[in-house]
Amino acid sequence: MSDLTTPAAYTLEDFRGSRKRMRTEHLVRAVLFLAALLSIVISVLIVASLVGEAWTFVSQVEAASLWSDGWFPRRGIYDIKTLLTGTLIVTVIAMAVAMPLGLGAAIYLSEYAPAGVRKLLKPVLEILAGIPSVVLGFFALTFLSPVIVQRLSSEATQFNIAAAGIGVGILTIPLVASISEDAMRSVPAALREASYGLGARKITTTIRVVIPAAVSGLVAAFIVAVSRAIGETMVVFIAAGATGGSLFSTDPFKPGQTMTAAIASQAAGTDQVRGAGLTFQSLFFVALLLFAITLVLNVLAGRFVQRVRQAY
């Protein structure tokens, strides 16, 4: 100890630290690195497994059948735009439902609700998030379709894209609400105080201070919700009605097919699918496409969030 009082007596040894600690540190680092590596390896494996079969499909399929009319893989009709259109319509309807309701709920919870009400409502929202999508699919088919969609349009069939879209929207409300609420709650209270101190109303403060300050989180909520809607399978599978195949349709009141539902409906009987032409391989192609779209979305989201951050 007396050495410590005389700095002149320091040697390099004094600063080397415990070797044992250093070794533990290295070990921890290695384990964490392996964990990170594993998740990358898994992702690569998934993509690789998709690419192989998808390539078989692309190289063997007749180009004309990729741009025909309708998605009937067992009959060799692989019109991708049918699936893309169906997916797009479902996603747009879902977002039209989920964004206003989810954002509204988030604004209420974060800015308006008294602490007690918030404590009560947040778990309710989480229960909604926990509803299995199968249940929501049936809800869409047996309630949304007859009670809402068929009222909106007398032409609507029982199985229709609109009911599926609304169902998917309901499914993503909690996601939008909770990410948006987190984003808005993390806006410093001092900014709200600044706004109120200048004589702003609550609604003005929310729209002009809280939302702009939380915008990166809100964009994230939107993108995550879009990804979720594009990837949602069960609700569309049950409520949109196209099992096995679908005609090309832009009418939300008619049955339709999304990418995920197309895969699910074929994969439900993989054994029969294998060997039935390129049906099996076409599913991999669709899956790869799905993966690519989600990837692009996430990259875009990242870019956007970064640009917003820089502006502030």
Added chain:
Amino acid sequence: MTDAPMVGSMPTSAPSRGGATVFDVHDVSVHYGDFRAVRDVSMQVKQHQITAFIGPSGCGKSTMLRCFNRMNDLIDTARVEGDISYHGVDLYDPAVNPVEVRRRIGMVFQKPNPFPKSIYDNVAYGPKVAGAKGNLDDVVEQALQGAALWDEVKDRLKESGMSLSGGQQQRLCIARAIATDPEVLLMDEPCSALDPIATGRIEDLMVEIKERYTIIIVTHNMQQAARVSDRTAFFTTEVSEESDRRTGLLVEFSDTDKIFTNPADERTENYVTGRFG
């Protein structure tokens, strides 16, 4: 800035003694939950005067200041007891809309809190929410001039207010507050992050604008209180009987000269001469 009605309401009594009573505070106590932060404050704040609040950390200066524009409403646990009237109107009457109160009574906070918006938009925010239309360039320039910030930022008004240094941010917040042309300006340690030059300019500004406004300033800087204020309130803390936490109270409130040269209370004297605690 035309303020005919203000001039019209100017008092006829000696200006140095201030004019009409702006705030009449009677027996005010503030609780945060079960904790009583300040108790039994009574005071009168006069128009066109600078009133300084001084006292040790935690004695409730900020808490009291935030009562004057109902800022404590925003804290769930805060509860204000007693009466505070503004030009004779009970500020805590249920019919009073705090938004209307805050349009007239502006505030500069203890910690700089610029919006993540451009410098220009920060300053223009108050006038805009109050309904100002059209070009606000002049208002923005005047406010920034007033806060001694114009020369430093005039070429970068589009840049984010967050990109400024701490002291610049505080002056931006001052500019933002005066841009709304309030009747009263509540300033919570507005110079604590400023260098002596900027501090001097803010003090000049205060003295200059008290012709039109009424100012209450919290400060830890004795010289500043002595230099700029007309009246000084000294707060301190005392261990309260009901709990062992320290509750703030107003010890003495009188002319600044008297507080610094001939205080009536021993605690005041100890504090202003630096013999506190």
